Amino acid sequence: MIAELEALAGFRADVREWCREHVPADWVARMTGASVDESLEFQRVWLAELREGGLAAPHWSSEWTGRDYSFEEEIVIAEEMARARAPRLDTFFVSLYHTYGLLMEAGTEAQRRRHLPAILDHGEIWCQGFSEPNAGSDLASLRTRAQRRGDVYVVNGQKVWSTYAMHARFCLLLARTDPAARKNRGISYFLLDMRTPGVEVRPIVDLGRRQEFCELFLVDVEIPVENRIGEENEGWRIANSTLSTERSTLLLMPAEQLRVAYWMLVDLARTTPGSGGRPAIEDVGVRRDLAGFHAEIANLRLLINRMLTQMIRAGGAGPESSIIKLYYSELLQRFTCYAAQLGGMKTQELAPLLGAAPYVSGVWEFDFLNSYTWTISAGTNEIQRNIISERVLGMPREPK
Amino acid sequence: MIAELEALAGFRADVREWCREHVPADWVARMTGASVDESLEFQRVWLAELREGGLAAPHWSSEWTGRDYSFEEEIVIAEEMARARAPRLDTFFVSLYHTYGLLMEAGTEAQRRRHLPAILDHGEIWCQGFSEPNAGSDLASLRTRAQRRGDVYVVNGQKVWSTYAMHARFCLLLARTDPAARKNRGISYFLLDMRTPGVEVRPIVDLGRRQEFCELFLVDVEIPVENRIGEENEGWRIANSTLSTERSTLLLMPAEQLRVAYWMLVDLARTTPGSGGRPAIEDVGVRRDLAGFHAEIANLRLLINRMLTQMIRAGGAGPESSIIKLYYSELLQRFTCYAAQLGGMKTQELAPLLGAAPYVSGVWEFDFLNSYTWTISAGTNEIQRNIISERVLGMPREPK
């Protein structure tokens, strides 16, 4: 579809071949209902496998990976991974995307050398310490304090929604260094060693009874000054500029997975009796709904293609990625809810869950519940709508 | 359904009999595409007919009508008029409801004697001069000025959305008497004789190309002091307290008409070919939609019954009437839009319109377009939602 990718047929064939050889055929069965330790181990093995194939971090520069992929090749890799239903590297998500983006943009050479190889070669896990209990969508109102005392900052406060923090070796931390400054002016950015005394991690049990998110309690935690990123009180600007990088191809994989998931829904419709007892796929109403999802899933991919094409040609993503995230997350939620409802009592049956699953695993009720991670986290969809209405549609802010 | 009405079976039979004898069987055919003058004449004749039957203003006190109906009997009359598909008295709507409510609550005995018999016996038409071009939903910010000069107020300004003002003999007018006071504190309420020099009426052409709404231009219009209602600067309070009276049974007729309209939609589904060529009523998807409307229309009537029952037992309507107006208007809009779409190209054909029609006339596309009078006028549904969220759900107002 994207004209620029047509020339990459050979490269695509190689990636496809690699996936055919390396994506473990039985991983879904093996990992369904796996323990936390088993999942973690599997993620490490899969990271190593990808690294050997040169596919663990296609967006990283060749200095760290030895491979230099064009943006077009990155797109092809993401497409093929989705097509092969490869496991997501979700345990290393912050490490591979946020930490990399941050260090390349605002880190020192020493920080890069210390951390980037450790991520890629040893699977060092990072977490994020951004959200706080009383600063959900209103991130800039965070209260965690970092006070300079000589060569260290002493940090006190509480963080929440820190994914995989119980496994993490380091944390990307935002804390307030100037309480007198306006909300987003007095914040600094730190790398926190999770083994520092005073760091306590408590997992949060989520609605699927999994433990992926954590709370962090920070009591007199000392962070050496050299682990501050950028200047003091510049944390908000740094976080904002690095948050938006590398987002563009991240939606490709879930979007491709949704295309695969469409056929899972069709299968469900074939095997579920419809209202009159005949297979649901023969029900005119169900068929129309399936036609609607077919169109909407196609549109999602087309929207992403349009964004990627623009990035290939002009560079830099605009607000399109917010729009696509909104479109994707709501489509995913409607789609999975529809499936959960279509399957009747059968889909009400409790089923063991799958770690690192595609966002549609086929355990439909779980997939639906899980879709709220997309509509709530990283800025709720309500916040996204505010932002889009103001930045894209140019509508005025609300009076305070 | 309402237990209290069961005892009124005899009364109901009488009203039904009256309707059978008096509602002109051919009025829909006769009035479809009728001219403005023909419609007006028909309204006058129908008012006279109702008056003779003692049914023109069942909510008026016996002092003016010679009839003393209980609230329960009022409900029965409204139900039976709807059932008989009787014409609405929409030309006299302001006269019969707003003027009556106002004069009974805040008028002088002289004002009542002058105006109420003129309405009932001679069909005097009233209009409302509330809205202004720059004060739509934000009515309290109106700018029309009334300055006291001796025994008169001199009024200058512009009003809009004044229904049937071109036919009206009098106008219920709100104007600002104290520009220094806070928005809703400096407003007074007047009875304006439409024949006063300086009053100019310009009809607005609506989206159905009808002329029912008007603009009023007021240039140095003199209103005698005795035509002020209540005290100076008390207009806002008076308008608010009289606006809410007599609303409760007004929704009964449209709701009953929607029940009749349901069977018109079913007829449309029987006579329109569906997607596969067979009648639409055999299409499973259409059938499910029809089942949904059947339930929602039943719910509407049940919501109204619940409100009326409470009024019979405890007196006084709460915020229920806002909720019901919201529910009704959005159901009406979805229902008529659905029908317009179901009918295919056939319903796209331009058809002559019907004055004083039920809100569902069967010219579906027109009915749909016309449904916006319900969602926009007398406080848009957006304003209704604000009000309900604050007054019923107790949610805080937005900061200004």
Added chain:
Amino acid sequence: MIHRTRTVDMDSEELRAAIRDVLDREATSERIRVVMDESKGHDAKLYALMAELGWTGLAIPEQYGGSGATLIELGVVLQELGRSLVSSSFEASVVLFGGALLLAGREDQRASFLPRIANGDLLASAALGGASGRCEVGSLALTVEPRGASLSLSGKLEYVPSADLSELVLVAARGPQGDTALVLVDPRHEAIEISPQPVFDPTRRFSRLVMHDHVVPRESMLGDFSNGEALRERLIELGAIALASDSMGGAGKVLESTIAFMKGREQFGRSIASFQALKHRCVDMMMRAEASAVSVEMALEAFSREAEEAPVAASEAKFYSCDSYVHVAKEGLQMHGGVGFTWEYDCHLYLKRALLNQALLGDSRWHRDRVADLVLGPATAL
């Protein structure tokens, strides 16, 4: 001494207040979580209290030890149980099993079971649907064959509510003429294989029952072959109304607690309950909850006086109220933001219960099709 909740001249709203008062104390979120993590998922202590307070006997005639109220009052109990996410056999024992006896039980059956239901001593259930939990008569996966003075039952039953607690289950089985029989069986009998069917909603318990040539005396039948299918349909309506009641109660609670949460939650220097977009969505939630309430009330009333419109009203209440519950629970979870995604908050429990209610005893498509057939007449060619 505990006073019975209902007195003769109490109206529905007084009854509701009395019930809510008890459940607010005895069925807190903490308590619900303890019970739902137990294998039985039935709050026996609360059930005993409910019996003592007369809730289990509310709609049972006085001659059988009940209070002689109607389904309308029983509906209030169901709404409040839904509101508090109560895990219990109430719906199975009192509504379905008790309801079946009231509709078609012989005098000896009524006399032996109704007093025990009323006093909370008898837990029982009913299995009305067929394979995959479907409701159309063709889906019944249990067959019954008369054999002299006995009946032989073979096949399976799915998603039987609270069956593992039950002394008796009323099962719907397909007869030799394609007719239907409703038969009492003892699920603990050794010839019956019973296995749990856990669902996402942790507040509910279901079992699968499998039997092969399980022989019971002919007297175990409720009604006979000639009225079995009609009775099964009435019981599906009754169950549907119970689920609609549960849904309406749940939706009302989600609305309330979401608004309470929003009022206390500050973001960007103001309570999130002051954000217009959220306010408008809350009004939509409220309208659906209000409309569900009248729809359920109508169905309860129509069913209790065996009105002609009862079948339509029951199905409409089922799909409208259950669809609304799902809508409200989805919105409620979203508006809670991050904490809505946690196990700790109740949002997910309501959403899971809403989805289960929607799927049980005929999903929304099934009930809409049923309404269409009843209101419009059957489609001639489908």
Added chain:
Amino acid sequence: MIHRTRTVDMDSEELRAAIRDVLDREATSERIRVVMDESKGHDAKLYALMAELGWTGLAIPEQYGGSGATLIELGVVLQELGRSLVSSSFEASVVLFGGALLLAGREDQRASFLPRIANGDLLASAALGGASGRCEVGSLALTVEPRGASLSLSGKLEYVPSADLSELVLVAARGPQGDTALVLVDPRHEAIEISPQPVFDPTRRFSRLVMHDHVVPRESMLGDFSNGEALRERLIELGAIALASDSMGGAGKVLESTIAFMKGREQFGRSIASFQALKHRCVDMMMRAEASAVSVEMALEAFSREAEEAPVAASEAKFYSCDSYVHVAKEGLQMHGGVGFTWEYDCHLYLKRALLNQALLGDSRWHRDRVADLVLGPATAL
């Protein structure tokens, strides 16, 4: 001297800007209203300008006097015409009639008509559907019978676009074997009874054509009986894509003008564009408009290269873009408040056009059913 709008290396967005520049001047709301009140409802002056600028010949090969661009560029014109609510025969003449010649015209037919379409001289139309404007082949209400070297046509055609302006109409007729023929007729021929079928959308004109034993030479056929139905289906897809394009253009404009209106409208001391509930709804409108845009683009592209997925893409673009247009136009009218209800503002014109687009050439149910059949295979028992 007027320069042709398109040059070889102009991309779609440059083309769009050039077209919009012209229409912003020549197809103002005032002008649209003058034209729509005329009986023909066709802006002949604008049409001549469009021809001069090369829009009518954009997708016609250079050998026939066109620019040799593709349907993708033509789609841009259609989107912009939809955006400006242009009343003209463009869709009938250029898209449907011109498209039919390009798909299946004989060389002599192409040579005699395409240059005249390109230079704006020939107005023509196509009647592809049957009774009540339906699209399935069984609905065709015109029959054709070969009679030696002639064809005899009997029956009626409904909702033929711009037929009253047309010199020629390509009509779809049912053949004796249940096959389909596409035949050129002259609607002004005395044997053809032509009567207007006015619609709510005042920017469009349709006619009903009735004929009884109207005899035309066999050469009037486009293609033959063996490929007539396939061709008719391609033309329905082409027309559907044109309507989807018109809808997408209209939706984009409604979104823009609604936001502009809101920004200038003050209530309660602030611009109504600052109200959060309205902002969120505008974002929904925008998302639908954006998704329509890519959906239409995909359909144009797939159809122009005769891709395997073109039929699905065409039907998806039709229902998605038309449904979205209706949604956006409804919201736009509501957000305009009182003035949205007036004849003076354009809100109602967009809404009426949106509803008409949705109904024309297969409504959304029809196109969804078509997609389901193509993607899922036909339902075995319906």
